[in-house]
Amino acid sequence: MNIGIFTDTYYPQVSGVATSIKTLREQLESRGHNVYIFTTTDPKVDKNVFERNIFRFTSVPFVSFTDRRIAVRGLFQAYEIAKELNLDIVHTQTEFSMGLIGKFVAKNLKIPCVHTYHTMYEDYLHYVMKGKVLRPAHVKQLSKTFCEHMTGIIAPSVRVLETLTSYGVKEPITVIPTGVDITKFSAVKSENLREKYQIAPETPLLLTVSRVAFEKDIDRLINAFPEIQKRVPGVRLMICGDGPAKAQLEEQVAAMELTDQVIFTGEIDHDEVPAYYQMADLFVSTSISESQGLTFIEALAAGLKVVAASGPYTDELLDDLNVGATFETPVQFVEQTVEYLLHPQKYADNVVREKKVASISADNFGEAVLEFYQDCCAGAPAVDADQSRERI
Numbered sequence: 001m002n003i004g005i006f007t008d009t010y011y012p013q014v015s016g017v018a019t020s021i022k023t024l025r026e027q028l029e030s031r032g033h034n035v036y037i038f039t040t041t042d043p044k045v046d047k048n049v050f051e052r053n054i055f056r057f058t059s060v061p062f063v064s065f066t067d068r069r070i071a072v073r074g075l076f077q078a079y080e081i082a083k084e085l086n087l088d089i090v091h092t093q094t095e096f097s098m099g100l101i102g103k104f105v106a107k108n109l110k111i112p113c114v115h116t117y118h119t120m121y122e123d124y125l126h127y128v129m130k131g132k133v134l135r136p137a138h139v140k141q142l143s144k145t146f147c148e149h150m151t152g153i154i155a156p157s158v159r160v161l162e163t164l165t166s167y168g169v170k171e172p173i174t175v176i177p178t179g180v181d182i183t184k185f186s187a188v189k190s191e192n193l194r195e196k197y198q199i200a201p202e203t204p205l206l207l208t209v210s211r212v213a214f215e216k217d218i219d220r221l222i223n224a225f226p227e228i229q230k231r232v233p234g235v236r237l238m239i240c241g242d243g244p245a246k247a248q249l250e251e252q253v254a255a256m257e258l259t260d261q262v263i264f265t266g267e268i269d270h271d272e273v274p275a276y277y278q279m280a281d282l283f284v285s286t287s288i289s290e291s292q293g294l295t296f297i298e299a300l301a302a303g304l305k306v307v308a309a310s311g312p313y314t315d316e317l318l319d320d321l322n323v324g325a326t327f328e329t330p331v332q333f334v335e336q337t338v339e340y341l342l343h344p345q346k347y348a349d350n351v352v353r354e355k356k357v358a359s360i361s362a363d364n365f366g367e368a369v370l371e372f373y374q375d376c377c378a379g380a381p382a383v384d385a386d387q388s389r390e391r392i
Contacts, residue, residue, distance in 0.1 A: 001033045001373065004082055006102030007093040008062075008069055010039040010054070014241075014267060015068075015211065016294040017118045020156075020178040021093055027179075027366025036085055038078055038098060040069035055081055057098070071097035079105050087111060089373055093118065095146040103149075112151040112376040117143070117160055120289060140167045147171050151376040154369070156292035159312040174372055178292050179365025182357060185274045185301035193279045197238070197263055204235040204341050207280035207304070209273065209295045210287065212243035212264075217309075219245075220286035222252055222262065224330050224337075229261065231338045240276050242267035277302035282340050283324075285309065286333065293317065297360045300324070305347065307336050322349040323356050 005025070009017050025035045040059035045051070057074030082090070082105045090106035090113045092099040099115070106113030121139045144167045147153055153173045155161040161175050199205060206228070210216045218239060225237050239249070239262065246264065253262045268276060277283070283299035285308045290296070293313060296306050306324035308314045318324035325340075327333040340347065358364075 001088045001377075002086055003028060003033055003035050003373070004038055004085070004087045004090045004102070004105065005035060005093060006038045006078075006090060006098040006105075008040055008059075008071070008096050008098045009094070010037055010042075011270070012042060012044045013068070014270065016178075016292065017093060019270070019294055020116075020118070020292075023179060023181060023362050024366065024369060026181070027362055028370065031366065031370060033370075034085075036082075036087070038081075038102065040071050040098065042069065057101075059097070062096075071101065075101055075104055078102075079108055082109060089114065089377055091116070091373075095143065099146065103146075107149075112373075113149075114152045114154065114372070114376055115147060115150050116154040116156065117147070117164060118156065118292070120160070120163065143167050144169055152372065154372065157313040158316065160292070162312065176365065176368045176372065177360060178294055178297075179360050179362040180294065180297050180301050181362040182301045185277060185298055186303065193275055197265075199236055199279075204232055204282075205280045206235065206237045206282055206284050206337070206341075207240060207276065207299075208238070208284055209240040209276065209298070210285070212239065212241045212246045212249065214245045215289045216243075216245070216285075216287045217289070218249055218286065219252055220330070221284060222249065222256065222258070224286070224334055225258065225262065226256065227334045228337055228341075231334075232341045235341065236261055236263065238263045238265060238276070238280065240265045240268055240273070273298070274302060277304055280304060281344070282307065282337065284333075284337060290314065296324075297357075300353065300360070301357050303353075305340055307333065307340065309333075317356075317360075320349075320352050320356070322347045322352040 005021060007021055009015050010021060011018055028035050035053060037054045039056055041056045057071040057078065059069040059071045062068040062070050078101050087109060089111055090102045092102040092113065092115045103113055122136050147169045150171045153171050155164060155173050155175045156178050158175060161173050164173055194201060208221060212218065229235055250264060253259055277299055283304045283306045288309045288311065290313060296308060296317060299306050300323060306318055308318060308326055310326035310328045314326045318326050325336045327336055
């Protein structure tokens with residue numbers, strides 16, 4: 001099968017969407033299929049360097065979200081390339097520029113067009129004119145309009161499915177959680193990393209990995225940290241990633257006199273991230289905007305337990321204390337974090353964890369998406385909302 005993936009974000013950009021697409025590409029290619037990435041140009045990518053099966057189209061930074069790109073040309077060029085490649089299916093991964101180009105290509109080639117709805121845009125409205133222009137009603141209408149006439153839609157979580165349903169999307173939706181390559185996270189040595197950051201082997205270490213953006217609510221995590229310190233002497237917090245909120249968070253840490261206890265690593269190369277999970281004792285997140293939480297399942301694959309804010313996605317993922325826990329209040333967050341740090345052996349049932357990790361493997365992800373493609377190409381609709389829950 002010749003598969004065209006159309007996306008506004010791809011490596012070397014760092015995001016959950018880029019990671020999801022990279023994982024999907026690897027899984028599909030390992031099964032003998034041809035995957036072609038149609039994406040935006042990137043200032044970090046040398047135009048003279050060959051990228052296998054990747055086609056980049058002229059782009060500019062997105063308004064108020066400058067580390068993301070929007071294609072400004074390439075509609076007919078993409079069509080000609082896709083026609084020459086004899087694509088069997090188009091898979092869009094964005095509702096913006098490359099997504100619209102993907103829909104155009106599929107319509108004119110008369111092939112199925114499917115879409116993965118990754119982003120809960122209502123959590124990001126503050127990026128556009130500080131939330132004064134776009135409203136949730138606009139997001140609803142734009143999302144519904146983009147999804148019209150899709151052969152099928154992939155929702156990475158039940159939360160996304162329920163959101164699209166509430167928007168009035170009528171196209172068939174299938175829930176397929178993004179998976180991770182377990183082998184990349186389960187056998188990584190990280191002894192030198194603790195030494196690099198001057199963290200003793202016995203020091204309890206909390207880790208969060210994400211784009212350091214305002215919607216990730218990392219300020220809530222920092223606010224709760226002193227209470228954890230009182231009950232777990234010597235504990236450190238590592239914030240792994242970069243983004244527009246970093247400077248403000250560093251100021252918050254300095255004002256709270258936590259500079260020696262909170263570590264900002266900055267952006268980490270994707271291939272190095274597994275080692276950071278391996279050196280930590282517990283993964284924590286206070287974000288309430290997660291639609292699929294790739295870092296959560298990466299942490300689980302690395303053997304960490306996860307404490308995250310309660311929500312439809314996290315409550316389903318962290319449904320056993322041997323895997324992780326969710327919280328609704330800052331007090332609950334502190335209590336559960338302290339419990340895991342002080343009594344790790346109480347929640348050490350590896351059978352439960354291994355079963356959970358197997359369910360979120362990249363192999364399962366790739367197989368589910370391939371089956372979805374085959375159904376769409378055969379003319380069979382994706383499963384409806386009620387049936388899709390059974391595939392999680």
